[in-house]
Amino acid sequence: MEITSIKAENTPEVYRIGLSDGSLFSIKTVYLKEDFISCEAPPAVTPFEISENKDAELRFSCACLRAERAALSLIANAEQTCLGLEHKLKARGYASSCVKAVVDHLSDLEAVNDERYAVLWVQSRLSLKSDSPNKLFAKLCAKGIPVGTAKKVLRAALDFETEIALLKKFAAKSGIGAESPRMRRQRLKHEGFSAEVVQTIEEEENG
Secondary structure (H helix, E strand, O other): OEEEEEEEOOOOOEEEEEEOOOOEEEEEHHHOOOOOOOOOOOOOOOOEEOOHHHHHHHHHHHHHHHHHHHHHHHHHHOOOOHHHHHHHHHHOOOOHHHHHHHHHHHHHOOOOOHHHHHHHHHHHHHHHOOOOHHHHHHHHHHOOOOHHHHHHHHHHHOOHHHHHHHHHHHHHHHOHHHOOHHHHHHHHHHOOOOHHHHHHHHHHHOO
8 A cells, every 4th residue: 555645734733645545534643653744744745655554553543533523523512521522422433442542632632621521510510509519529420520530629619618508508408407416417427518517507507
């Protein structure tokens, strides 16, 4: 197999490749194991032979570029998690190897960022819902947010005043006011509220 033409496209690192079998497709050099295409590549080149492995690598890069474009379209519509983006791309038929390469690359560029997603999600959830800290943590993990990241984001989001407000909303929704102080204290602790916040609420209620 020979490469018969290389043409730089408008997007950085993207080239249009022509092969001697008539194939014509775009690749992105970041998805090549070795970038053998010069950034100064002319629109046409003297045909040169490539191995079967190099041919497969070019076609892999092409598949990754298509997956990347699909990923960027999803990201443009809404913030994504790495795991969520992987699932969506695989559901669209992209190979696992391509999906991993693309998500890793976009993560390096911070086009997809689990911590950023978690911060935005928690902010939205706190303004609209009355989930307990443990419920928020469980939901973040279910979305594929790493445990350490979920804990970090919740620690930052639930400052003292925010946690006080959340506890009041949670108590009103869950109807725990009728429970004995001891039972209520145990339940709130089980739901992840801090002892300091629970004590503050009890002191407020007791005047």
